[in-house]
Amino acid sequence: MKKILFLLSFFICVNAFSQLLSSNLEKKTLALGEVNHLVIKIDNLKSNAVVTAPKNELLPFHFEEIKDSVSINANTYERKIEFSVYEEGTFKIPELEFKVGQKLLKTIPYEIEVINTATKEDQINDIMKNKEVDLEVTDYWQLYKWYLLAVIAFVCLVITVIMIVKYGRKSKDSPVVATNQTLKELDSLKKKKYIEDGNYRLFYVELIDISRKFITKQYRIPADVLLTDDLIVLMKENNTISQDNEKIVEDVFLRGDLVKFAKTFPDKDLMEKDFAEIRDFVKRSSKDIEFENLRKDV
Structure with a gap:
């Protein structure tokens, strides 16, 4: 009998001096969007601080917290949460932890069933009639x-x-661009001083190579692959190059072939003359192109 009284006294003392946590869930079955209430209360705080999840972050993410209020005094902590769920199914509120002083308290877990109460026969009425609005620009x-x-x-x-x-x-690919590029190449040839050194063979080889590339690009004549005789015949048949320019090309190219095969030995004056005439031909070529374009338009 004494043992029973001792144990009863012990439990009374423990309960009297320890914190008591209680929780209450209003509904365990909800309609979609219906508001539910969860109340958590801790008694006998003895001025101990309560540490738990901050406001609006206590429940899992499926639960849309509407209101989360906390009231606390020296001996009591109470937290009231209003929430809704907007998905059908069964959702769990796990054990929620509250640390009071050095002691960890946990609520009991809850299970909530969320159902859709709407039916196909339900009539949806607008809250208010649509209003016509005149739009401006x-x-x-x-x-x-x-x-x-x-x-x-x-x-x-x-x-x-x-x-x-x-x-x-x-x-x-404009005539001006081709002309300027070729004039630069001719200037580079001039700087090599083949004329001053009497190196007529290299001079005519490079002069004719520059001229052939220019004719190919400017007049769309395959001068870079044709033999000199074939090129002269094609120029005369094509009529793209003016007669004065044709005469210059013909004379210089034929002389260049003779120099290449050592059948003639031009002096410096003749080399200067051929260089100047090719340079003038390049400068005047744009007029040939303009005349050809006018002829095509007619």
Whole structure:
């Protein structure tokens, strides 16, 4: 009998001096979006601090917390949570931990079933009738400005691509570009001083190579692969190059072939003359191209 009284006294003392945690869930079955309440209470705090999850972060992510209020005094801690669930199924509220002083307390777990109470026969009524609003130009602009800007940007892109394809390549292959490039090559040949040194063979080899490349690019005549006689015949038949320019090309190219096979030995004056005439031919070539374009247009 004494033992029973001793144990009873011990449990009374323990309960009297320890913290007591209780929790209460209002509903265990909910409709979609229905509000439910969970109340957690801790008694006999004895001014101990309560450490737990911060507001609106106590429940798992399936639970949409609407309101999370905490009231606390020296002896009591109470937390009231309003929440809803917007998915069908069964969801669990696990044990929730609360640390009071050095002691860890846990709530009991709960299981909540969420059901959809709507039926096919339910009639959905608008809260209020639709209201007609007159839109102004600025309103239409705000609605469709991004579509309009996208169309404008696309059109500009298409125009840019067409311009590049149509004119970009032509600018690189224009008569002026070809002329300037060849004049630079002729200047480089001049700086090698083949004329001053009497090196007529290298002079004519490089002069004719530069001229052949220029004719191929400027007049679209395959001068880089044709023999001199065939090139002269083709130039006369083609009529793209003016007669004065044809005469210069013919004389210089034929002389270059003779020099190459050591059948003639030009002096410095003749080399200077041939260089100057080829240079003038290159400069005048743009007029041949302009005349040819006019002839095609007619």
